[in-house]
Amino acid sequence: MRYHIWTVGCQMNQADSQKLAAGLDRLGWAEVGEPDEADLVVLNTCAIRDHAEQRAIGKLGALKKLRGRGAGFKIAVMGCMVGPKTEELERRFPFVDAFARPQQFAPIMEAIGHDDLGGEFWPETFTAPDSVTAYVPIVHGCDKFCAYCIVPYRRGRERSRTIADVRSEVEHLAARGVREVTLLGQTVEAYGHDLAEQPDLGDLLRELHELDGIARFRFLTSYPKDMTPRIIDAVAELPKVCEYFNIPVQSGDDAVLERMRRGYDIALYREKVALIRDRMPDAAITTDIIVGFCGETDAEFQHTLDLVEEVQFDKVHVAAYSPRPGTIAYRKLADDVPQETKLARLHAIEQAEAVISGRINGRLLGKDVEVLVEGLKPGPDGEPASFGRTRGNKLVHVPGEAHAGDLVAVRIERASPWSLGGTPAAAVAV
Numbered sequence: 121m122r123y124h125i126w127t128v129g130c131q132m133n134q135a136d137s138q139k140l141a142a143g144l145d146r147l148g149w150a151e152v153g154e155p156d157e158a159d160l161v162v163l164n165t166c167a168i169r170d171h172a173e174q175r176a177i178g179k180l181g182a183l184k185k186l187r188g189r190g191a192g193f194k195i196a197v198m199g200c201m202v203g204p205k206t207e208e209l210e211r212r213f214p215f216v217d218a219f220a221r222p223q224q225f226a227p228i229m230e231a232i233g234h235d236d237l238g239g240e241f242w243p244e245t246f247t248a249p250d251s252v253t254a255y256v257p258i259v260h261g262c263d264k265f266c267a268y269c270i271v272p273y274r275r276g277r278e279r280s281r282t283i284a285d286v287r288s289e290v291e292h293l294a295a296r297g298v299r300e301v302t303l304l305g306q307t308v309e310a311y312g313h314d315l316a317e318q319p320d321l322g323d324l325l326r327e328l329h330e331l332d333g334i335a336r337f338r339f340l341t342s343y344p345k346d347m348t349p350r351i352i353d354a355v356a357e358l359p360k361v362c363e364y365f366n367i368p369v370q371s372g373d374d375a376v377l378e379r380m381r382r383g384y385d386i387a388l389y390r391e392k393v394a395l396i397r398d399r400m401p402d403a404a405i406t407t408d409i410i411v412g413f414c415g416e417t418d419a420e421f422q423h424t425l426d427l428v429e430e431v432q433f434d435k436v437h438v439a440a441y442s443p444r445p446g447t448i449a450y451r452k453l454a455d456d457v458p459q460e461t462k463l464a465r466l467h468a469i470e471q472a473e474a475v476i477s478g479r480i481n482g483r484l485l486g487k488d489v490e491v492l493v494e495g496l497k498p499g500p501d502g503e504p505a506s507f508g509r510t511r512g513n514k515l516v517h518v519p520g521e522a523h524a525g526d527l528v529a530v531r532i533e534r535a536s537p538w539s540l541g542g543t544p545a546a547a548v549a550v
């Protein structure tokens with residue numbers, strides 16, 4: 121039997137898809153690249169913005185045509201489009217065989233005549249991961265309930281995995297050639313508060329750091345208020361943990377942050393950035409921003425633009441506010457910023473950030489940086505070339521066929537806002 125999984129959305133979704141694939145592999149199923157070659161097609165969906173939902177709906181329209189293949193062919197929808205109640209989805213998409221909430225694979229397994237495989241992880245199932253990098257969720261769900269966000273309604277309350285459980289998964293990944301692990305949580309510093317011994321992310325990093333085989337660790341996504349000096353110390357002290365922080369600020373204006381119910385102000389955000397840069401002056405700091413949130417004035421938006429200039433982020437993920445039915449903002453605030461204003465603000469942030477990241481990347485010219493080689497990507501004329509990432513998560517292209525999983529020192533010779541290029545200088549001992 122053959123399956124095909126289509127995945128959109130965040131890293132957590134990618135990790136969920138890997139896990140489902142591992143479960144299906146265990147049943148002896150084989151993965152195929154096209155839906156029309158498969159006996160089971162799974163769409164792993166995202167609901168964070170309307171655009172993401174529309175992509176999945178478009179995909180479902182195309183799949184409907186395959187329905188004629190008979191009852192043996194199964195279609196499943198999983199991920200953040202699926203809430204606790206599925207009646208509405210069943211009515212809209214009657215040709216779908218199973219709807220599964222994030223990480224709750226039972227309805228999919230039942231649709232193909234199997235029991236739920238259960239458990240967080242099936243270590244024995246992982247064969248050879250197709251990449252030297254892997255995502256490992258450490259805390260599921262989110263308790264923050266930011267006004268604009270659908271995630272807590274779809275992924276539920278925070279649940280941390282035990283250190284032993286995470287450790288076992290990382291050991292299995294290391295044994296199968298994975299060299300870089302990114303620990304995942306919607307607010308990753310929330311890790312551990314619901315466990316009996318209340319370990320924190322720093323404790324987990326220290327424990328994982330001892331494992332052989334893994335050359336690098338990262339973690340995503342940081343919540344400014346929960347970032348503690350203990351966690352920052354762990355990153356600074358542990359050589360395998362990359363000095364890389366994704367800390368969404370969402371807005372540079374205190375009144376907007378309050379309407380968003382983010383639970384911090386810009387003074388606190390600045391404090392956390394200063395703490396990180398004090399310990400690690402070269403740390404890469406990236407952020408997420410929403411423009412055009414309910415009631416955002418020109419002056420409020422200007423504060424966000426000012427913050428982008430002030431902090432000098434390595435990268436900014438910017439999105440126009442998209443009202444999500446069921447959220448607090450959807451129920452209580454008017455989506456009153458015109459679409460063209462949202463787009464103009466989005467482009468203003470993108471333009472400012474291109475100059476800033478171009479400048480930051482330009483400072484690396486002539487320097488040797490550590491790159492973990494991830495794979496091969498031939499150059500424009502077909503010449504052999506490889507790619508990988510720096511500790512700051514910047515994409516680097518290098519000529520020649522380097523070995524995936526190697527850590528190499530690369531002398532940077534080309535820099536743009538989006539990537540770097542250079543020549544391997546030497547192998548780096550791990």
Ligand code: SAM
Nearest residue numbers: 168268269306341368408409410439440441442
């Ligand atoms: N937990 C993280 C945080 O605290 O920011 C990220 C969660 S969310 C999966 C990823 C990003 O999507 C957010 O940082 C936010 O910028 C964006 N986002 C969430 N809801 C949105 C909405 N309704 N409209 C536009 N962007 C949204």
Ligand code: SF4
Nearest residue numbers: 262264265266269271
């Ligand atoms: Fe959504 Fe806020 Fe939770 Fe991030 S912290 S997932 S933005 S509710």
